[in-house]
Each structure stands twice: as structure tokens, then as C-alpha cells.
Amino acid sequence: MPKVGAFYGVGVGPGDPDLITVKAVKILNQVDLVFTASSSTNEYSLARQIGLRYLKSGIPLQNLPFPMTEDDQALKTAWRKNASDIAEILRSGRSAAFLTLGDCLTYSTYAYLLPILTEIIPEAPITSVPGITSYQQAAARLNRPLVMTKESLSIISGGGDEGQFETLLDQSDNVVIMKMYRGRDKIVETLRQKGLASKTALCAQLDLPGEKIVEGLDQNLAEAATYFSLLLVTKRN
Numbered sequence: 001m002p003k004v005g006a007f008y009g010v011g012v013g014p015g016d017p018d019l020i021t022v023k024a025v026k027i028l029n030q031v032d033l034v035f036t037a038s039s040s041t042n043e044y045s046l047a048r049q050i051g052l053r054y055l056k057s058g059i060p061l062q063n064l065p066f067p068m069t070e071d072d073q074a075l076k077t078a079w080r081k082n083a084s085d086i087a088e089i090l091r092s093g094r095s096a097a098f099l100t101l102g103d104c105l106t107y108s109t110y111a112y113l114l115p116i117l118t119e120i121i122p123e124a125p126i127t128s129v130p131g132i133t134s135y136q137q138a139a140a141r142l143n144r145p146l147v148m149t150k151e152s153l154s155i156i157s158g159g160g161d162e163g164q165f166e167t168l169l170d171q172s173d174n175v176v177i178m179k180m181y182r183g184r185d186k187i188v189e190t191l192r193q194k195g196l197a198s199k200t201a202l203c204a205q206l207d208l209p210g211e212k213i214v215e216g217l218d219q220n221l222a223e224a225a226t227y228f229s230l231l232l233v234t235k236r237n
């Protein structure tokens, strides 16, 4: 029986290929196979595009299909099938990496694979390699601190519960709204109502074609927000 291969979840950063860690590059240059995810969004092909340049030549790539559905059963079936495909490679003694955009543990499909892999192949060593998140790069591009002194920071999804969104907005000193395309109109309206539009920055397509980084939330601008868009809100003066 070959020794089971190692598995790595690798965050490749949010877009700029220079924003990948040295550790990620070392791993990508060393593994036997690389998994990418495929779905109807372009997030995964972007992770692949960033990661590709750091792979040793000739390394096999395998796509794992993740359906874009809210059907719980269909999702669980797909995750389990994908986890078993990964487990099969690891059992053959080969090491593998799974590429994710930004950080691998921040709103990432990798987080769903982890518990299933641990269950079906507990002997496999699994290493999560953090990546620079999109909101870290957003703060960097704005030269705006994410949190200072005793301030708090909430990171939320635009697709979340509206009540929870308002509560967190009221209670936090700073808020990052990822996946804002999901609840865009309601989010913009709520930020306006709470007098936070001028304290909001839109960061769309960071380091990608069509990039927009604008402080102050204008309705027309919000309408131009793409899948790769997030908002940074601060109550700091």
C-alpha cells in the first residue's frame, strides 16, 4: 500500500498574481496534481489562472464540478463525489493541492470539502495555506486601515439575512460586505438610510480588467458592481 499523499488547500490571493504567498508557490511547485473547481461563476477559473503560472510543467490538472444551486441534497452529493475523487488520488500516494481565490478559509468551497475529506480519509495529512483576502487587498488599495485601536470589524455576505445585516451594521465600527452583488439594492438602500453612504467604498474587479475603486456610494456606481465586488464601510472619522 503506498503512503497516503498530502493534501493542501491553497489560497492564491484575490487577483494580482504577485499577491500569492511564498508558501503557496512552494507547494504548487511540489505537488503531483492540482484540483480546481468549476461552476458557473468565473471565480474558479481566476484561481486557476493565478495558480497556473506557479505549477511545475506537465503537472496534471483536474476540475471538480460544484453546482451553483441552493438544493442542499444536490450540493452534498457533489461535495461528497468531489471529496472521493480527491481521496482516490491521495490513496494512490500522490499529493494534491486545491486552488481557491483569496483565502482558502474565507467564503470558500474548500471549507465544505474539509470535513468530508477528514471523514472519508482521516489518515491524509491536510494543510490549509492561507491567502490574502479580497478585502485585505481592498483596504490596501484604499490605504485605509481595516481596524484600529479598540474598533470591531464584521465580515458579512451580501446574500445573508437582512435583519442580521442591519444589526451588524449598527453594532460594528467597520464592516466588509463580500458577495455584495447578491443583495446589492437593499444593501445600498440600508447604507443610505443609516447615513453611511459617504463612509462606504466600493472595490470592484480589484487588480482585474474593469477595476473600480471609489469612495462614497453612488447608486449608479453600485449598479455597476460585478461578481468581483465588495464594500468596505467604516464609521471612523
Ligand SMILES: C[S@@+](CC[C@H](N)C(=O)[O-])C[C@H]1O[C@@H](n2cnc3c(N)ncnc32)[C@H](O)[C@@H]1O
Pocket: 014, 015, 043, 100, 101, 102, 103, 104, 105, 106, 107, 108, 132, 133, 134, 135, 177, 178, 179, 180, 181, 203, 204, 205, 206, 207, 208, 227, 228, 229, 230
Ligand atoms: C466566494 S467569495 C470568495 C472570497 C475569497 N475566498 C477571499 O478570500 O477574498 C467571492 C467574493 O469575494 C470578493 N472578491 C474576490 N476577489 C475579488 C476581487 N478581485 N475584487 C473584488 N472583490 C473580490 C467578492 O465580494 C466576491 O463576490
